[in-house]
Amino acid sequence: MNVQSQNWVAIGQVTDIPRQGSRCVKNGDMTIAVFRTTDDRVFALEDKCPHKNGPLSQGIVHDGCVTCPLHNWVISLETGTAQGADEGQTASFPIKVEDGTVLLGL
C-alpha cells in the first residue's frame, strides 16, 4: 500500500451502518462492503468472497469476522483472510472514522 498517494473519501456516517452489519459502497464496477462491529470499529473489504465471489456484505458479522452467505466461509474483517481450514483472501481497504464520518482510503 502506498501511503503517500492515499486518497481518503468520505462515504457517510458510522451510524448509517447497523452494528454487526454492513453497507455497500459502489466504486465503478467494484463493490466494497463496509462493516461495523458491536464496538463501533469499521472495516472495508471488497464485496467478494475468496471462495466463489459471494457478497460478503450480506453475511452475518461476528467476532471481527463475517460468515459468507453462500457457503459459510468465515472471513476476517481486518485482513480479508479466510479463517479455519479454508484458504483465500479478499482485498481489504484502509478505513477510518473522524467525528463520526467514515473515510475510505482508495
Place this chain on the structure above:
Amino acid sequence: MTQKLKLVVVGNGMAPGRMLEHLFEAGDAYEVTIFNAEPRVNYDRIMLSPVLSGEKTYEDIIIHSDDWYAEHGVTLHRGEKVTKIDREAKTVTSEGGITAPYDKLVIATGSNPFIIPLPGHKLKGVLAYRDLDDTHGMMEAAKKGGNAVVIGGGLLGLEAAAGLKMQGMDVTVIHLMPSLMERQLDPAAGFLLKRELEGRGIEVLCEANTKQILGTEKVEGVELADGRVIDASLVVMAVGIRPNTQLAAESGLEVGRGIVTDSTLRTSDPNIYSVGECVEVGGMVYGLVAPLYQMARVIAGHLSGPSDAEFKHVETPTKLKVTGVNLYSVGEFGEGPDREDIVLRDAMRGTYKRVIIKDDKIIGCVLYGDVADGGWYNEMLKSGDSIQEMRDTLIFGQAYQGGGGGDPLAAIANLSDDAEICGCNGISKGQIVKAIQDGGLTTLGDVRAHTKASASCGTCTGLVEGVMALTLGDAFALPDAEGMCGCTAHSHGHVRRLIKAKELKSIPAVMQDLEWSTPEGCAKCRPALNYYLVSDWPGEYVDDMQSRFINERVHANIQKDGTYSVVPRMFGGVTTPDELRAIADVADKFEIPTVKVTGGQRIDLLGVKKEDLLPVWKDLNDAGMISGAAYAKGLRTVKTCVGQDWCRFGTQDSTGLGIKLEHLLWGSWAPAKLKLAVSGCPRNCSESTCKDIGIICVDSGFEILYGGAAGLHIQGTTPLGKVATEEEVLEYVGALTQMYRDQGFYLERIYKWADRVGYDHIQDVIMNDHDARKEYYKQFLFSQKFAQIDPWAERVAGAEAHEFSPMADLKLEAAE
C-alpha cells in the same frame, strides 16, 4: 543457487496436472514449462457433463487457477500446440514458434475423439465431445432448441444426450450395438438404462447404423442405413477416443496403440516420460482418470528422485454422471464356462445386481438402481479374497454379512482405507482417519472443515460419524451431546430450557448467563438463539436482524450470482388472472430473467437485483400479494389438490381447507421450514404423506399425519389422529405446530423432532390431553398476532431501508 532442472510438459490435462501436484509436494527441483493446445488452465474434464446440463459452470470445474501457476513459478503457454521435439538438442517448439529447452520432457497429449468419416461429417453443427469448446458449442446449439442426434451410446454419448435433454432439446441416441454401454454393462442393465432414458423423453435407437449426415451448409439431419431419416440441427459424435500419439511418433518414439512406456512411464527415450490417455503401458491404454492419477504418482516419484514406484493395472469402476441414474460396473462380466453368476432383480424397484465369480473370487459386478454395495464388491475384487463363506448372502450386500441386520460400525470397520466415504468430495475412509489423527480432530465440524467430507450434500454424515467413532473410540462424543457450536458447551436442549427457566430475553443475556466462550457468537448459534427468543417471548423480544441469515433478513432468497428470488404467497396454490397479470407485469417491468413454477405450487421470480426488491414487492403488494416466505425457517407452503369442488373422488373441500390452514399459519417462524399439504382423498394427489404435516380428507372427516420428509431424507408420515371438522383440523394443527415451535432445536424438521421426543408422546399430548392442546393452540394464536405482518409491506414502507441501497456510489459522486 544451483540451477534448477528444466521440465517441459506437453499437454495440460488432468493427468499432468495431478503429476505436478505430486512433484511440487516433493520439492522444487524443477522449473516447469507447460504447453497446452487448449487456450486455458487445467480444468476437470470429467465435470463437463454437469456443465453441459447446467448443473455447474466452467468456473466451478477449474482445477488450477492462474494463482496456482504463479505460486509454483510455472510458465503456461496457452493455445500453443507443440509441433516438434528435437531430441538431439533437447528442445520442443510450438506452432506459434516458442522453443523451450528441457532436461526432462513429459508428453501428455491425451486422446482425440474419433470422428467417423461419414459423408457430411465436416458440416457445421457436427461436434465431438471432448473439451470446453465442444461443451459450449452444444450449449449454444441447445439455446435454439430443436433436435439433436447423438451418435454413440457409451458413457460420453449418454452424458451428452442427458445434458442436451436438460438444456431443452429433443434428443435421439443412435447406437450401433444391441444394448447401451455394452462395454461396461451387460444387456440386462443396458435395458434398464435404456428404459430410464426413454422415460426422460430421450429416444434411443440400438442396432442402428448411421449412413450419412445430411445438410448443405449445416447439419439438417441424419440418415440411417435402413433408410430412416432423423431431423437434427446438432449432431454429437461420441463413438470413442484414440490416444493422441502423433507428436511422439513424429519424434521417433516407440508408438503402438499409445505411446509405449515401461512400468515407470518412461518412453523409448530415457529423458522423455508420458502420462495420461496417450500412454500404452503393459499393453493397455486407459480412458478413466483413476489409472491416470496412478501414473501421475509414479512419474512424480521418478522425477523427484530414485524411486521404485511402478504402474500396476487395476480395474476401475464405471459410473454414469447423469443425475438420477445409478449404475456401477467394474471388472469382467462376459459369460464363460468357468464363471458363475449371482443375480438379483427387483422389478418393482427397477434394480438389478449381478456379481461374476471365478474360482470363488469376484471378478466383476454390474449394478443398476441400487449401487450402494459397488465399493464393497470392488474391494473384494481388488483383494482377491475368497467369497465361499458368504456365497449365499453375497448378492444382498454388505449389510447382510455376519449374521444379518448388521452392525453399521462393523460394516464401516470392514471398509478398506481407500473406500470412498464422501462421494461429492471424493474423500476416502483413510483420508478421514488420517485427518482425525494428524489434526487431533474430535468433532464432525472439524472433520468437515479439514477434509470436506460430508460438507456438501451431507448424506454421508452417518458414515463419517462412524469413521470418527471407530478412530476416536471413547473420545468421540455423539453430536447431539455436543455444544450448539464452537461458542458453547451447552447443547440446544439445555439452551432452550435455560432461556425459559432464567427468563433470558436477549442474545447478549443468553451469552452472558450461559457463559459463551466467544464475545458475539457465530453464524451458527446466533440465528438459533434468535429463533428461540422469537418463539419464547412473542411480543416482547425484538427480532435481531443481524442474527438472521441473509434470506430471512431481506425476505428473499439469495442466488449464486448475488441476485435474489421473489416468491409471493399463493394460498393453497390457488391464484387469479389478476395476480398472474401482476406477476407478469412485474417480470416485464424489472426485466426478471426467469419465471418458474416451483415445486410448492406457486411462482418464483428469479434473478431480481437487490435494488429492485422494494419496487417489485410494492407492485406485488398493490396487487394483493404478500411474501411467500420461500426463505423462511417457518411456514412455506400448503399444497392442495382440487378436491370436492371438481374431482370425482374428492370427499371434502381440500383446496378450501388448505387455504384456511395457510391463512392460520403464515408468518410463523419455526425451528426449520414447515410444509403442509391437504389431499381430498387417499389418492393423495398433493403428496400429504411426505409433508411435515399432511391432511387426508375422507368421507367421515380428516386424517392428520405428520413427520414426513422428502428432501435430503425420505420418509412417510406417521398418523397423528382423525378429526371430524375443519375447525378441529385448524386447532390440532395449530397446537402441533406450537408444540414443535416450543421444543424443536434450530434446523430440526418436524420428523427429526418427533424422532427425538417420540411419536407416541406427541400423539398423546395433542390427541388425548385436551387442556394441553388448547393451551398450545392459544399460545400459537397469541404469537401469530405479532408474526402476521407482511415483511415486504413493512420494508416498502421504509423499514430496514439501509439494506436496500448502497451507502455511497463513488463514481457517481465524482461526476456530480
